[in-house]
Amino acid sequence: MFEYKGWITLEFDPYEEDFTKLKEQISLLENTLHTFNTFSQFSTIINCNESYILPLIGVLNHENGILEEMKALLRYIGEILPASYGVVYYRDHEGSSSNNYFIIRLSKGKLEEFADNILSPCFPIIEN
Template structure:
């Protein structure tokens, strides 16, 4: 099983001085994330008091390239909305590191990956 859950705060600049540019990119990204909505994946941009947050959730049978798609999406977000930030937690139970969660962080236009220390090692932290 492969699963991921996360959020990305979408922002064009730290002070949101270019709100029209932000709105344009939100419309563009809304079209890009459509492929992440099916019976095992969910993606939605939510407007919370004119602050936009992308929520991503999935539980699939296999990874099947989803991880690279997610990283590509975050790289695209970093390019079009450079002040965006957030995290995606994922676990691939079929991979060689099945006892660990990993975190993909988007911050200051950079996408980085880390081994999680909050839920890992899954056995015994979250599983018996």
């Protein structure tokens, strides 16, 4: 099984009061997201008082390339909305590191990946 959970705050310029450019880029992103959703994945842009958030949730039987798709999506977000930031936690139950979570961080248009030390190792911290 492959699972991921995360959030991205979508921003074009954190100091800009005019939301025109932000809304244009959000519209572009919405057109891309429709290909990312399936019966085992969820992503939709939420508008909370003109603050846009993208939750990313998925539980799939196998990784099957979704990790690279997700990283490509996050890179795209970093390009069109350069002030966006957030994290995605993921775990591949079938991989060589099945006892660990990993974190992908988007900040200032860059992706970085880290080994998690809060929920990992999964056994014994969150599993018996």
